[in-house]
Amino acid sequence: MKYIIAIIQPDRLDEVIAALEEEEIILITVSDVMGRGRQKGVAEIYRSHVEKNKLLHKLKVEVAVNDEKQWQCVDAITRGARTGNIGDGKIFVLDLEQCLRIRTGETGVSAIA
């Protein structure tokens, strides 16, 4: 199992969700975050505003998938989030040790899907 974390531009969320749905990946968690990358907090004009300490507004998208879905998931996020401009974001793929569905107590692969 993999835990995939993507940092994307706020205006690309609709496209990322649509691309994930094309791969039948429904499970997703989204949060507002602030951060900066290699561009050191330089806002490309009209994409974001700069806050204290040169932080930019981004969205964090988190998806848990079974191993065989990981590249489909990464491709879908890339497809949805890429514009070719500075600040499109990053994707991190982490090994996921365990997953448990609270309602039923199921664990592992069956708990994700």
Add this chain to the structure above:
Amino acid sequence: MADINTGDTAWMIVSTALVMLMTPGLAFFYGGLVRRKNVLSIMMQCFMLIGVISVQWVLFGYSLAFSPDHGGVIGGFSWAALNGVGLAPNADYAATIPHQLFMIFQMMFAVITPALIIGAFAERMKFSAFLVFSVLWATIVYDPMAHWVWGIGGWLRDFGALDFAGGTVVHINAGMAALAAALVMGKRKGYPETSPPHNLPFAILGAALLWFGWFGFNAGSALGSGGLSVSAFIATHMGAAAAALAWAVLEWITRKKPTALGIISGAVAGLVAITPASGFVTPLGAMGVGALAGLVCYVAVVVVKGKLGYDDSLDAFGVHGIGGMVGALATGLWATTVINPLGADGVFHGSGMLLVKQIAAVAVCAAYSFVLSWILLKVVDKTMGLRVSEHEENIGLDLTQHRESAYTVVG
């Protein structure tokens, strides 16, 4: 200036300030209803109209609307830059207050009317195009219609249709322009699946400010302080209350739960509808007007709009256009000369003639506003483009049109 009445003057100064507050109130009402990335664009548009229409009004707008008549259709430029508009009363319009006070009271109406249209094109119009359209619209659509209804010699003023505080000039006019704007602009990306209002308490604050300001709008339209202004004040309040109640009950029955958004929409619909009737109806009549407006606007916004499929984003047509028409027609039902001897009797007080005149006035004004607004929007679209790019619409108008964000994430 012995004929200036200090009581009237004091009330009209307060009324003018009350009507001014309605436009920032509208900024909060509309601003709360849009997504968080567009809230500043709405507020900016409202404030820009306070700036630009106030200037337009003093330079030539007031003159076009109120200076001596040309053929019943429009004033002229004889009062441009307030030439001859001094502190002595103008007995034709308001015999007991300074002429300049009448001028600035009317200015606040000219400001809020184009602001009402914002609800139809919210979240997708270029700021520059909005500005050009609004100034053209104020000059070519609002100023002539204000002359027809209120100007000495204006053909609707002499026709005998009743409009106490501007239901036709302000609400039907803005509502029809809103319908034209929704049709010409097209839907927002993703409509009808768009996000819910980003800040309902803002919208509720805005509705409260509108309700408060509306006392100046309607009771101030008595142009003096006395029995008629009190009567209009009560009618205004009862119209809003009855419509808010009607909307909430309807929602409770048909959609299982009454909502905060519903009750404020009902209150505004009631305020719109009572506007033309407020100087001619009893408190009970006002409740009838309000309840009818709550019912009809509810059906228009909740049922009909969804079926027709146009994106009148914040229901500027559904509430102001439809509500304004309900109010004009309801005036023909509930008006009574017991309240205002200068008015006329409606259907419920023994005469059908007034209703016929009301229908005729509504039809002409609605058609004029819709057609002219449509043409102006098309002209602006062809010359500078009405809509922001899809990319800009995604990011939001706050950042792309004003390079600002309403909310920070950290600190």
